Amino acid sequence: MWKGRDVISIRDFKKEDIEHVLKTAERLERELKDEGALKYAGGKILATLFFEPSTRTRLSFESAMHRLGGRVIGFSEASSTSVKKGESLRDTIKTVEQYSDVIVIRHPEEGAARLAAEVADIPVINAGDGSNQHPTQTLLDLYTIKRTFGRIDGLKIGLLGDLKYGRTVHSLSEALTHYDVELYLISPELLKMPKHIVEDLRDKGVKIYETSDLESVIPELDVLYATRIQKERFPDEQEYLKVKGSYVITLDLLKNAKESLKIMHPLPRVDEIHPSVDASKHAIYFRQVFSGVPVRMALLGLTLGVVE
Amino acid sequence: MSELKVTAIKEGTVIDHIPAGKGLKVIQILKLDKLNGGALLLAANVHSKKLGKKDIVKIEGRFLSEEEVNKIALIAPSATVNIVREYKVAEKFQVEIPSEIVGILRCANPNCVSNHEYTTPKFYVISKEPLKVRCHYCERTMEEKEILANL
Numbered sequence: 001m002w003k004g005r006d007v008i009s010i011r012d013f014k015k016e017d018i019e020h021v022l023k024t025a026e027r028l029e030r031e032l033k034d035e036g037a038l039k040y041a042g043g044k045i046l047a048t049l050f051f052e053p054s055t056r057t058r059l060s061f062e063s064a065m066h067r068l069g070g071r072v073i074g075f076s077e078a079s080s081t082s083v084k085k086g087e088s089l090r091d092t093i094k095t096v097e098q099y100s101d102v103i104v105i106r107h108p109e110e111g112a113a114r115l116a117a118e119v120a121d122i123p124v125i126n127a128g129d130g131s132n133q134h135p136t137q138t139l140l141d142l143y144t145i146k147r148t149f150g151r152i153d154g155l156k157i158g159l160l161g162d163l164k165y166g167r168t169v170h171s172l173s174e175a176l177t178h179y180d181v182e183l184y185l186i187s188p189e190l191l192k193m194p195k196h197i198v199e200d201l202r203d204k205g206v207k208i209y210e211t212s213d214l215e216s217v218i219p220e221l222d223v224l225y226a227t228r229i230q231k232e233r234f235p236d237e238q239e240y241l242k243v244k245g246s247y248v249i250t251l252d253l254l255k256n257a258k259e260s261l262k263i264m265h266p267l268p269r270v271d272e273i274h275p276s277v278d279a280s281k282h283a284i285y286f287r288q289v290f291s292g293v294p295v296r297m298a299l300l301g302l303t304l305g306v307v308e
Numbered sequence: 309m310s311e312l313k314v315t316a317i318k319e320g321t322v323i324d325h326i327p328a329g330k331g332l333k334v335i336q337i338l339k340l341d342k343l344n345g346g347a348l349l350l351a352a353n354v355h356s357k358k359l360g361k362k363d364i365v366k367i368e369g370r371f372l373s374e375e376e377v378n379k380i381a382l383i384a385p386s387a388t389v390n391i392v393r394e395y396k397v398a399e400k401f402q403v404e405i406p407s408e409i410v411g412i413l414r415c416a417n418p419n420c421v422s423n424h425e426y427t428t429p430k431f432y433v434i435s436k437e438p439l440k441v442r443c444h445y446c447e448r449t450m451e452e453k454e455i456l457a458n459l
Contacts, residue, residue, distance in 0.1 A: 009447060089421070089424075109419055109420065109424055109446075110417060110419050110421065110446030111422060111443065111444075111445025111446040111447070112421045114421070114444065114445050115425055115445060129421075129446075130419050132447055133447065
């Protein structure tokens, strides 16, 4: 049952749940293309509560709701709300649910979306809770892979960059345990995927290769998922500069790649992917941005109970 | 009973085989310090064949349920509980780590919402040996050392 369901953590998703979201997104994308505006969410109101700034996530949720024929209220920074006066998250949620039919929340504290879902009677969708979860990003990543390759099973997927702190790669790798994939974990020693996650992935039957050498594994990969390496994670700047340079994806680096290799990135990027790569057949990170809308339409439609 | 340095109780609960030094914490977790009426006895650093040294807590006039006592499993997994009636052990059980830990443990993650908003902290036990729990809210896992520091 999707109506009334919360979307908080990719951990809560079984494989059939993921597949249902992807199928629904594909259907809605097609309907949108054929019919223009849809009317599924007519009369419904989405509240977007962004206690932290975001470009893509907030705008794509709002776009998704508009494309479903619904309306949107909300705020994009906490400083313009009663939170500034010291209002608790509980009270904010209790208030907002009187005005809306579904809530999308981004909050700097981990677990905030889970708490919001417990407080609210209407569905709550997590758009990022601190460094914890960002399930809709994971679903749109999976959707992008599926739409591009027609499948997820059988692919060799490289996760590149900050695998230690990056929440997108943690969630994505967790979701990929439902599929028959091989994962290449490519990162500097300092930013390796935490051991407990690697063990967990192995326990669930995923084949894992860990390396710090991007160039040597490039020819193997079907997907290269790049992430931003954050300067502040490094104890000294020299270390950072050394690492940074070795993970810049350039056309030169891609010479040995498969023709069909696709490069993804959750964005924003800094300099992990050289802009000259954007025009190559490998780049699908803007296509990935586009996926945000149909996937979020699916999630809004399903949780509102207006789409089956 | 002769080895004990404190009086036997007539009716109540005896929590034995508590690791030495954890007796006070057991009293605190079970909120026994708020009892009124019956006596509360703590024997600390008692010789034990099994543990070397141990603590023992005796609660007069109150029978603790298994569920209640399981709250101390995190700090005293070796503890045994004796329900005493008429100076005799009427029931005996071993504490067991529950599958969910509600209310007694704080999340070690300073950025977890449970440390900022009104909530009842809740954790799922993902491994008993070695002990590992996951926070219901922030989903971060804590291992034994962190767990003990946040009880």
